[in-house]
Amino acid sequence: MTKRFTQALARTRARGNKFATVLVSALCGLLTIAAARAAEPRAIEPAVDADFKVVYQFDGSNGGTPYTALVRGADRALYGTTWNFGPSGGGTVFRVGAGEQVTTITAFGYNGSAGPTGPVLLAPDGNFYGVGDAGSPGIAGNLFRVSSTGTIQYPHTFPANGDASGSNPSPGLVLGPDGALYGTATAGGAGGAGVVFRITLAGEYSVVHSFTWTDGGAPRARLTVGVDGLFYGTTEGGGTAGQGTVFKMDLQGNVTTLHSFAGGAVDGAQPIGPVIAAQDGRLYGTTSSGGANNMGTVYRTGRKGHEHVLHSFAADGVDGTVPWSGLLQASNGRFYGMTSSGGPLPSVCNGGWGCGTIYEITGDGRYHVVHAFTTGPGGQYPLESLYEAQDGRLYGATYGDPNLPTDRLGAVFSIRQR
Numbered sequence: 001m002t003k004r005f006t007q008a009l010a011r012t013r014a015r016g017n018k019f020a021t022v023l024v025s026a027l028c029g030l031l032t033i034a035a036a037r038a039a040e041p042r043a044i045e046p047a048v049d050a051d052f053k054v055v056y057q058f059d060g061s062n063g064g065t066p067y068t069a070l071v072r073g074a075d076r077a078l079y080g081t082t083w084n085f086g087p088s089g090g091g092t093v094f095r096v097g098a099g100e101q102v103t104t105i106t107a108f109g110y111n112g113s114a115g116p117t118g119p120v121l122l123a124p125d126g127n128f129y130g131v132g133d134a135g136s137p138g139i140a141g142n143l144f145r146v147s148s149t150g151t152i153q154y155p156h157t158f159p160a161n162g163d164a165s166g167s168n169p170s171p172g173l174v175l176g177p178d179g180a181l182y183g184t185a186t187a188g189g190a191g192g193a194g195v196v197f198r199i200t201l202a203g204e205y206s207v208v209h210s211f212t213w214t215d216g217g218a219p220r221a222r223l224t225v226g227v228d229g230l231f232y233g234t235t236e237g238g239g240t241a242g243q244g245t246v247f248k249m250d251l252q253g254n255v256t257t258l259h260s261f262a263g264g265a266v267d268g269a270q271p272i273g274p275v276i277a278a279q280d281g282r283l284y285g286t287t288s289s290g291g292a293n294n295m296g297t298v299y300r301t302g303r304k305g306h307e308h309v310l311h312s313f314a315a316d317g318v319d320g321t322v323p324w325s326g327l328l329q330a331s332n333g334r335f336y337g338m339t340s341s342g343g344p345l346p347s348v349c350n351g352g353w354g355c356g357t358i359y360e361i362t363g364d365g366r367y368h369v370v371h372a373f374t375t376g377p378g379g380q381y382p383l384e385s386l387y388e389a390q391d392g393r394l395y396g397a398t399y400g401d402p403n404l405p406t407d408r409l410g411a412v413f414s415i416r417q418r
Contacts, residue, residue, distance in 0.1 A: 051416035052358075052371050054378045056102040058400065060085040063092035063104065064409030066397040067171060069119040069325075069384040070096065074126065078389065079105070080397055081116035081130060085409060091116050093128065093146050096395070096412060106150035108132065116144065118171020118222065118384065121181065125201050129181055131169040134160070140167035141185070143199060155203035162188040165207055166195035171384070172222030172274075177229045178251060182208070184219035184233065193217030193238060196231070196249060209253040213238040216245035216257065221274035221326065223249075224283075226303075232258075232283055234271040243269035243290065246283065246301055258283075259307040263290040268297035268309060273326035273385065275301075279333065280363060286323040286337060295321040298337065298361055310365040317345040318369060320357030327361075328386040328394065332417050335361050336370075336394055338382035343372035349401060355380035356398070360418055370418055375404060379411035392417060 058064045063082030070078040078096040086092040090108035093116065097103065108116060115133030123129050128146045141158035158167050166185035173183045180200045189195035189210030194217055196209040211217045216235030223233045231249040239245040239260030246259040263269035268287025275285040284300045291297035291312030301307040313321045320339025327335045342354040349355035355373035373380050379398025386396045393414045400410035 052378070053414050054411055055096065055100045055414055056412040057377055058082060058409045058411060060409055062086065063094060065399050065402070066410045067117045067383050067399055068397050070387040070395045070397065071119045071122065073122055076390065078387065078395060079120055079128065080412070081120060082410070083115050083117055091132070093120060102412065106146050106152055108152070120146065121173045121175065123175065123181065123201060124179065129173055131171065131173065131183060141169040143169065156199055156205045158185060162192060164188060164190055166197050170220050170222060174223045174225055176225065176251070182223055182231065184221070184223065186218045186220055194219050194235070196223070196253065209249060209255050211235060211238060215255050216247055220272045224275055224277055226277045232275050232277065234275055234285060236270050236272060244271050244287070246275060246285070258305045259301050261287060261290065265292050268299055272324045276327050276329060278329050278363070284327050284335060286326060288322050288324060296323050300363070311361055311367045313339060313342065315342055315345065315353065320359060320369065321353065324383045326385045328388060330388050330394065330417050331392060336386050338386065338396065340381050340383055348375060349380050356382050358415060368418065371415055373398060375408070377411065378413055379408070
């Protein structure tokens with residue numbers, strides 16, 4: 001166990017370093033804009049915890065560093081994944097049941113199967129499906145299936161080196177109108193810029209669309225299925241300005257770019273999280289950089305384009321920065337999201353840039369920080385979206401900080417809507 005834990009910690013530190021590289025890149029312009037930002041009026045209220053509760057703390061033995069959203073199973077329990085640690089050292093699928101009791105459903109090892117990222121998807125066949133990182137040379141990710149009893153199978157593995165069939169799958173899958181599962185991969189494809197893929201429950205895999213950079217590239221988020229039966233998604237790169245896109249796609253793989261991000265002070269750049277289809281018929285999402293302070297944005301766009309920035313994040317000691325997660329529209333009609341850094345400053349998290357926040361925003365841009373993460377229990381660096389349970393509370397997970405003690409390897413939490 002000690003050897004597996006040491007290997008897993010080293011692997012997590014490496015993953016943490018990769019996250020830090022992205023965050024530092026997004027924060028690099030901060031000093032040059034600090035003076036101008038200090039003079040700007042701010043419409044952000046200080047964080048007021050809306051009944052924040054730590055449900056479960058990961059310490060390594062039970063998994064760690066969850067890069068996941070939670071989803072509801074057929075038994076009404078919530079399910080999620082940890083990217084690392086656990087009984088076999090390569091991550092877990094866990095269940096949050098009655099009374100918020102957490103149990104491990106299955107554990108992954110280092111045999112080419114390690115590292116589940118993103119949420120699992122409950123398919124019509126009763127199994128959970130998800131994607132993971134590589135666990136052996138020559139493999140750049142896998143697609144796994146987990147039965148209700150915890151048996152793991154691998155319907156597809158993604159080859160390394162930018163294979164034409166796609167490499168490095170992005171977190172999360174969606175169920176298409178045709179009953180197949182759809183996802184994205186950040187690399188490979190005929191255009192070398194990533195793919196949208198399709199896999200049937202029988203395991204038949206195919207590439208639906210290969211990005212060319214002109215129509216987007218490096219899709220980092222799972223897709224969203226609209227009420228019109230079309231898929232909606234984002235790419236981190238490509239498009240007119242090379243700063244990412246919002247796109248729609250039909251079942252035949254025809255992609256239409258709805259918006260190309262321009263970056264700079266007036267637009268976001270490099271979306272990592274997914275878009276959601278809101279009650280007003282528009283699409284809402286986040287970008288990890290760009291905006292007035294180059295710390296990311298919340299935006300909305302129509303089904304035919306016409307994007308509008310609702311909020312620009314700022315490293316001002318209250319607001320969050322660099323959102324990786326998408327949004328949730330809760331039953332109260334408001335949107336909730338999380339930032340991977342920001343909050344109270346100075347901070348030992350993230351090289352001094354803060355441990356992350358949970359925020360609320362309305363469709364017209366009224367914005368509030370509702371929780372700021374710290375080095376204490378509850379975790380740091382939330383990277384995925386929130387989920388609303390039957391009781392109306394919002395559930396999520398934090399990745400944790402591999403540079404803090406081993407009992408700070410992420411957590412599951414819940415918070416009340418404001």
